[in-house]
Amino acid sequence: MSEEIRELNLSYLMLAQRLLAEDRASAMFQLGLGVDAADVIADLSPAQVLRMAGSGMVLCQVRFSDELLLNLLSGHERDAGISSIHAAIVASSRPVENLA
Incomplete structure (x- = not known):
């Protein structure tokens, strides 16, 4: 498992x-990164x-904690193009620390 994480x-x-x-x-x-x-x-x-990659901790975060974003990105609405634009607007209106 550690090799896959790396x-x-x-x-x-x-x-x-x-x-x-x-x-x-x-x-x-x-x-979903801040300036720092x-x-x-x-x-x-x-x-x-290379040193960070081998730390044993997953460094990236998948933003699956927001049900609205998930529904928009998964295309449950009829027009997938509008759904992805709407998802981008929703995501951009939130502070970076709330996206994780």
Whole structure:
């Protein structure tokens, strides 16, 4: 199990760094990161990424705690395009710490 957690963490950190480098604001929204966390992740060296990935704790959080977001993203409404836009509006209106 620890190998799977390490792989998940490594993939997440590498993706987060790439997204942050390409479009910081969009990445922060998509990943649910605050400014401080985004700064830390963006500035990690490859050695630090590997060390964090092997920490044994899952570093990313899946935002499945909000029933409204889940229903919108799963497309229970008739128009999936409108559902995803609505979900983005709902998510963006909440503070980052409440998204986790």
